[in-house]
Structures are given as structure tokens and as C-alpha cells.
Amino acid sequence: MRSFLLPILFSCALTPVFAQSAGVDYKVYSTTLKKEVTIDDIVKDVVAGQVLIFGEQHDDSxxxxxxxxxxxxxxxxxxxxxxxxxxxxHRDVQYIVDEYLAGQISEKNFIKEARAWDTYKSDYRPTVEFAKEHGLPVIAANAPSRYTNLVTRKGLGALDGLSKEVKKKYIAPLPVDTLTGIYYDKFLEAMGGHTTPGMNLYQSQNFWDATMSYSIAEAMKKNKHAVVFQMNGRFHSEYHSGLAGRLERVYKKKVTTISTFAPADFAAPDWAAYAPLADYIIVTRPAVKKTEEE
Structure with a gap:
């Protein structure tokens, strides 16, 4: 299940492209320094034991x-x-992800049985393959969609009826709270200013974020020096709310956020308008879009 808010075809070449595309295909802005910076600056700013969240626009190559x-x-x-x-x-396919990273199962089986997104090969395969080649863990962070759907249909209270095994393995600890403030306001804005009966859809968004933040925190327990690079739709982490806010508030993690999107004003970005979104803003050239799968 994709984030309810929602690439030139993606090249699978593994050569970094920072130099040849910076300023042409993308621009990076530090909201702390209030100036354009580089990808290297983002990486240099990361310290051991923190989370770097890349809030993506899903169709941005x-x-x-x-x-x-x-x-x-x-x-x-x-x-x-x-x-x-x-x-x-999703958390219930973690063992399948691990089997693939260990070379125990084929990529074909991995993609099918881990329920990879339709755009996996073009959008996410290069990052997963890099992790595989370098022996790095990959965390299947999200709540299984059947439980997210349960919340959407019946509300967060329906999670109480799940088995002890499911509660232990696949979802965030209960109860899950729902955020107020800007996260709620932006949700309503995305819904056209209207609520849904019982706000169950909003509750499912909070459940989603709670499970992802829990997955990250659990992974970091295994290595206090770990740096986690989290990939998610940008709605889940903008304004240091959602997933980012939960990591900071509940798990006391240092979090740096990136928000990436393709704006109409790419040639001369309104950085002041975008600054509240994240610690770093990356705007990309809107002409580069993926129209169909290879």
C-alpha cells in the first residue's frame, strides 16, 4: 500500500551523479544555513546514532x-x-528481505513474495542492490497493509483484537496516538478540507508512522552507533511531524529530514516558502518524469 499522498527512465548504473547533475537536474538548500549547499554537505552533517529521512515524491526519478x-x-x-x-x-516480509540480502532466494521470488511496489525495479532496486553488495541491513519498516486497512475501516481500536503474535512482530506498540497540529492540518488540506467518517483514514496514517518509527528504533537498539537512512513519502516526515516527530518525541532520536519534490519554480525556487518543510530541501527538474515501466 502506498502513502495515500502521493523518472527519463531510472538508470541502473551505479556511478554517482552528484557532479554532473547538481544545479542542472537538482538543487539543494539548507534551511539552517539559509543557502544552497551540496549533497556532500548533507552527508557530512550526519553523525553516528542518528536518522536521516529522505522524504520523496514517489514519481520523481x-x-x-x-x-x-x-x-x-x-x-x-x-x-x-x-x-x-x-x-x-512491510514488517511481515522482513525475513524475505533478509533471505534475499543473504543470497538465499532469487530476485524474482524476492520481488513477488516481498510484495515489492510496481516501481521497485526502476525506483528502489539500485539502493537495495547497493545494500546487498555491501552487506548492509535493510529494514522493512511499514505496517502490513491488511492492518492499515483494518484501521481505515474500523479505527485504531480494532488493533486491540489482533493476536499477541501480530502485536509483538508486526505493528507498533499499542495504543497508538493521533497527532494534532500541523500534521492534522496538512492531512485535512490533502483531503480538500474535509474529514472522513470517524477520521479512520487519519488514524491509519498515524498507525503507519508509528510502526515505521518503531521499526527504526528497534533496529537502532542493535547498534547504538547506527546511522539509519529512511526512505518514505514526504508527507510522513515534513515539518518534523509524522514519522520524524515520533522518532524525536517517543524514541529521543536525532533526526535530520530531507524533502524532495519537482516544483514549477525549479529555475528560481522560493526557498523561503519551502523552508518549513525540512532541514534540507531538494528540488528536482520537473521535466524529468517516468511515464511507464520498462
């Missing part, structure tokens, strides 16, 4: 290319202390 290259640059700094965490896989 340049953004997906940057995900792979930022992850590769982080590996150059942190080596085996680096962890990849992904919204795009």
Missing part, C-alpha cells in the same frame, strides 16, 4: 537516483554502521 547516491555516500562514511529503512516494505 531524480529523487530516486539521489536516494541511492546519498546512501552510497553514507556508506563511505559509516561503513557497516549504516542501515537502510524503507516505507516500501
Amino acid at each position: 531524480i529523487g530516486h537516483l539521489l536516494e541511492r547516491n546519498i546512501f552510497a555516500a553514507l556508506e563511505g562514511r559509516f561503513g557497516k554502521d549504516l542501515v537502510l529503512s524503507m516505507e516500501m516494505f
